[in-house]
Amino acid sequence: MSFGLIQLMEKSQVAQVSSRVQHLLQPFSPHLEASFSAWKDPFDPIHNTNGYINFAVAENKLSVDLLLEKLKHCRDIPGSVLGYDDMRGSEPFRKQIANLLETYFFHRSVDADGIFCCAGAGCALDLLFNCLLEEGDGVLLPAPYYPGFIHDIEGRARCKPVIVEPTGNHFRFQLADLDKKLSECHQSGQPVKALLLCSPNNPLGFVFSREELENIVSWTRQNGLQLIVDEIYGLSVFSKSSKMVSIGSVLEHLGNDVHFVWSFSKDFCMSGLRAGVIYSENMEIRNALRFLPYFCGVSGDTQFALTKVLSDSEFVQSFIRENTNRLYETYRVHCDCLDKMGIPYVPSEAGFFIWMDCNKYMSSRTFENERAIWQSLFEKAKVVVTPGEVCQSTQPGWFRCCFSAASPEAAKVAWNRVEQVMSSLSVSKNDPESTRM
Numbered sequence: 001m002s003f004g005l006i007q008l009m010e011k012s013q014v015a016q017v018s019s020r021v022q023h024l025l026q027p028f029s030p031h032l033e034a035s036f037s038a039w040k041d042p043f044d045p046i047h048n049t050n051g052y053i054n055f056a057v058a059e060n061k062l063s064v065d066l067l068l069e070k071l072k073h074c075r076d077i078p079g080s081v082l083g084y085d086d087m088r089g090s091e092p093f094r095k096q097i098a099n100l101l102e103t104y105f106f107h108r109s110v111d112a113d114g115i116f117c118c119a120g121a122g123c124a125l126d127l128l129f130n131c132l133l134e135e136g137d138g139v140l141l142p143a144p145y146y147p148g149f150i151h152d153i154e155g156r157a158r159c160k161p162v163i164v165e166p167t168g169n170h171f172r173f174q175l176a177d178l179d180k181k182l183s184e185c186h187q188s189g190q191p192v193k194a195l196l197l198c199s200p201n202n203p204l205g206f207v208f209s210r211e212e213l214e215n216i217v218s219w220t221r222q223n224g225l226q227l228i229v230d231e232i233y234g235l236s237v238f239s240k241s242s243k244m245v246s247i248g249s250v251l252e253h254l255g256n257d258v259h260f261v262w263s264f265s266k267d268f269c270m271s272g273l274r275a276g277v278i279y280s281e282n283m284e285i286r287n288a289l290r291f292l293p294y295f296c297g298v299s300g301d302t303q304f305a306l307t308k309v310l311s312d313s314e315f316v317q318s319f320i321r322e323n324t325n326r327l328y329e330t331y332r333v334h335c336d337c338l339d340k341m342g343i344p345y346v347p348s349e350a351g352f353f354i355w356m357d358c359n360k361y362m363s364s365r366t367f368e369n370e371r372a373i374w375q376s377l378f379e380k381a382k383v384v385v386t387p388g389e390v391c392q393s394t395q396p397g398w399f400r401c402c403f404s405a406a407s408p409e410a411a412k413v414a415w416n417r418v419e420q421v422m423s424s425l426s427v428s429k430n431d432p433e434s435t436r437m
């Protein structure tokens with residue numbers, strides 16, 4: 001082979017992808033691979049009783065039937081839907097979303113000009129990080145967190161997640177934890193420009209109170225930080241004694257430094273339709289966002305159907321009521337099973353998750369043992385959960401269970417399998433460390 005040809009081959013091997021995406025060239029983590037293989041062999045109570053039961057993907061399968069029925073009457077598209085429209089989302093779509101936010105989140109008027117539609121909440125976060133922050137800027141992210149946030153922060157905007165370790169009860173962070181992290185960053189020279197909050201919280205299932213949100217906003221303002229609040233589970237508050245408190249209802253104006261994110265993926269069980277929302281009052285961000293959704297807009301067909309869904313306010317109200325009832329009932333089924341098995345968990349009031357402590361199956365609290373448990377659950381019980389390690393849990397042994405991803409009947413089968421597999425593993429405890437709740 002000639003020298004020239006070798007040189008050419010080497011060049012073509014080196015130059016396959018740009019430097020911008022080099023950091024994405026890593027394999028999926030084992031727990032994501034596990035979810036993909038579980039999808040290929042799903043549990044069915046009649047046709048595949050030995051299939052996988054997947055509680056690792058944040059989806060709500062409990063109310064899909066209600067939406068499928070409704071969508072049957074919402075897809076009679078006119079020809080205009082096939083053409084270009086406002087890249088932020090069509091006017092009727094943004095007006096309906098503004099109306100939804102006014103009624104269920106902000107409890108005050110919402111300007112449809114501040115609404116930007118794009119392909120999901122992940123996309124909304126990516127757009128905001130790109131518009132608000134420079135490459136390398138830090139985003140404070142309280143742990144344990146939704147693992148996808150890392151990708152949303154780093155993937156394209158090339159910002160840096162700065163993990164805040166919680167010291168409060170039930171893994172809740174306190175302002176002192178934010179202070180501590182921020183001063184560490186000041187000392188190390190890491191610039192920090194934003195705080196990302198998730199309420200209702202994935203994975204802990206709590207809703208921030210009004211007072212907590214007020215204190216957090218004062219804190220971010222004192223420190224000159226942007227605040228991004230992801231309220232993607234805002235209509236999925238299922239506890240009878242809890243209420244959603246949106247950042248939009250706490251602040252009369254969001255101002256230039258507070259930005260709201262929501263999506264149809266969770267509260268309307270439509271993660272496949274890819275429809276997310278940004279609401280911002282920052283005029284420069286509004287101007288920048290007039291152009292960017294061109295790259296990641298919601299299809300005209302989907303906008304048309306969702307406009308029709310939202311314009312039926314009676315349907316929306318009864319759907320939210322029925323969906324939250326189903327979430328509550330399914331949550332209770334899981335709690336009963338966990339109680340019987342003696343697995344402690346953080347009580348949840350909203351969203352799709354139970355944060356549970358499997359320390360009783362571990363000889364000692366290590367991430368190595370946590371991985372071994374996860375492996376047994378996946379391979380032997382064919383039950384998939386998310387290991388706390390990927391949510392950056394500060395304590396090994398915790399797992400996230402997305403209880404809305406399967407029916408209550410499947411839940412009973414799953415916990416039965418888990419109990420059988422786990423009781424066959426003999427655990428000799430040498431670490432009496434108590435659970436921190």
Ligand SMILES: Cc1ncc(COP(=O)(O)O)c(C=O)c1O
Nearest residue numbers: 058120121122146202232263265
């Ligand atoms: C807190 C949170 N934000 C954003 C997303 C991504 O949502 P979407 O599918 O709308 O991009 C998820 C998905 O699990 C989530 O849990």
